[in-house]
Amino acid sequence: MGPQHPSMHGVLQLVVTLDGEDVIDCEPVLGYLHRGMEKIAENRTIIQYQPYVTRWDYLATMFTEAITVNAPEKLGNIQIPKRASYIRVIMLELSRIASHLLWLGPFMADIGAQTPFFYIFREREYIYDLFEAAAGVGIIGGEEAINWGLSGPMLRASGIQWDLHKVDHYECYDEFDWELQWKKGDSLARYLV
Incomplete structure (x- = not known):
């Protein structure tokens, strides 16, 4: 199966061995969008690695960032405030909705429904407006940065x-x-x- 066209998102090739209609073996072949992020992570701190993780799934970046900070928090037994947890959940769910909308819009266009494609992108922009409202969050002054x-x-x-x-x-x-x-x-x- 595949490879799909390189312009498609998240492509991979599956080398499938069949016996009639039964799948005997399936070997996934990565490489079309594989960047070797695991190897890059070996020589980075969590803070240094954080910008890379948004590229794992650029349609739902909040999820990749969340798992990257959740792991060290659990390992270090770091308790985050309840308010921060609620904010994370809200951002994660908005990210999920935006991601689903970005799937639905092009899918609708592919089956000939052009009008919903534009409505969906408009709705997605409302979510991104909420993300932009996060400006002013996490301020680090110059003196703190140096310290x-x-x-x-x-x-x-x-x-x-x-x-x-x-x-x-x-x-x-x-x-x-x-x-x-x-x-x-x-x-x-x-x-x-």
């Missing part, structure tokens, strides 16, 4: 205009005229940087 030893995009998203490429002058980076991308402080700023 915590943050670097790279995390540091620049805290309002500190510092980048090793500019400061250390290695290779020929100092020959290029470029501006540091930085923002001030919250979760949205870290995403934008």
Whole structure:
């Protein structure tokens, strides 16, 4: 079965051995969207790895982020506040709805129902508006970022205009005229940087 067309999402090939209509063996062949995230994770802290996990399923990113923070919380016996747990559940369910809408819209278009396709994308935008309301959450000031030893995009998203490429002058980076991308402080700023 497969491979499906590379423009399709989440494709894989299944090498199936049949005996009549009975499946005797099935070997999944990954590679079309497989990025080796497990190997990347081996040399990263949880905070460093977090940006990678949203790429596992870019239609339902809250789920991949949730499992990545839930595991160390359980291992470290870290108790999160009840309010935080409720907020997570709300965001997870909104993410699930947005993901299902993004499946339903193109599916409807594939069977010839063009109008629902546009309505579905409109409804999905309402959910993303709620996600954007999370701006201002998780503010990390410049002094805190330095005290915590943050670097790279995390540091620049805290309002500190510092980048090793500019400061250390290695290779020929100092020959290029470029501006540091930085923002001030919250979760949205870290995403934008």
